[in-house]
Amino acid sequence: MKKSYLNIFSNIAIVISMALFFFSCTDTYKRVGDEAVKKIYPTGVAQDFVLTSTETDDKEGIDNKEARLQSRVVVVLKSPLCNDFDNLEFPHLTFPKGLVVEFFDEKGEKSTISADYGIIYSKTNLIDLQGNVIIETSDGKRLESPQLYWDRANEWIFTQEKFTFINPEDGTVMDGEGMDFNRDLSFFNAHRTYGLMSIKEE
Template identity: 65%
Template sequence: MKRLFRNSFKSIAMVSSMAMLFLCCTDNYERVGEEAKKTIYPQGVAQNFKLTYTEMPEKLESEAIDSSKVVAVLTSPISEDFENLRFKHQTFPEGLQIDFYNEKGEKTVIKADYGISYSITNLIDLRGNVVIDSHDGKKLEAPQIYWDRSNEWIFTQEKFKYTNPEDGTVMDGEGMDFNRDFTFFNAHKTYGLMMIKEELE
């Protein structure tokens, strides 16, 4: 009887000790900042990525094979696909280039160090040394620019530098929006150097 009691006591003591050990080892550390972020991995990664945006005519002939028109071509060394998330998007961590084509087939080029394409909103966020070179020599430089694919509209709230060789002007400003062909350009705030070429009589 004493031996059974002694063994039961040892078992209870062992179980209590183990329970206390596990309770003491719980992680009560509260993670903040970078530690608190959950690591999210893409569902796919593509190298030498190329995406062609095309436009179809309103009336599509049954025999028409080459009736679609190339509107833009997006290329990037790497594309990361996060289409499995609630807010679906693609990232271009090593930069990207977008070639726009107007009705005449003339090309305007946008380059950036980093980009995010949001499929739900049809918006592309371009960041880092963003440069737009239009087919007629106009150039826009900014740290960040958004391209609204649905409305074919480009805009930013950041500082920018706009060079127009047609009238010999260089404009510095902050915040602007324009269409992809630069036929409409609205600068929200301008300042700095502006050189205007004078016409000789």
């Protein structure tokens, strides 16, 4: 009988000791390699960033070669801060403090796009504009949306977000959700429209 009590007490003592041992263990393992969260740093940071894109026009009928080649400004991108992540597998530029893009047509007339945040993906020529995105064309048209994607290669802009489009030429205001259009807003395809919209009849 005494032996069975001793066995019980020793078993209880072992269980309590093991429990205390496991509860006192803490995870002091330092994460390394693939387990650690990798910090991503830009290869370059530019303040008061300005990027100007030009296009060279070949003027026919002029004999002087230097006079024939005339360049004109096509796009000017301005931002308080630009982070260059060219070192990544999918290289891109970010504009965490917003950006303004001015683009000029052949007549030199300016249209602008502004946003609170922007990403330019180098490989795909796609620009992701986020937060208070506003497009104002040279003829007074205005588009507002929380997010837009601009395909630079095809000069095409699209979104699935809500938008407001104001056209002073015909005095219309259109609210909708989802649309795609060309850069100068001469072609506009709205996926869904709603709200009050005035239409000018001929």
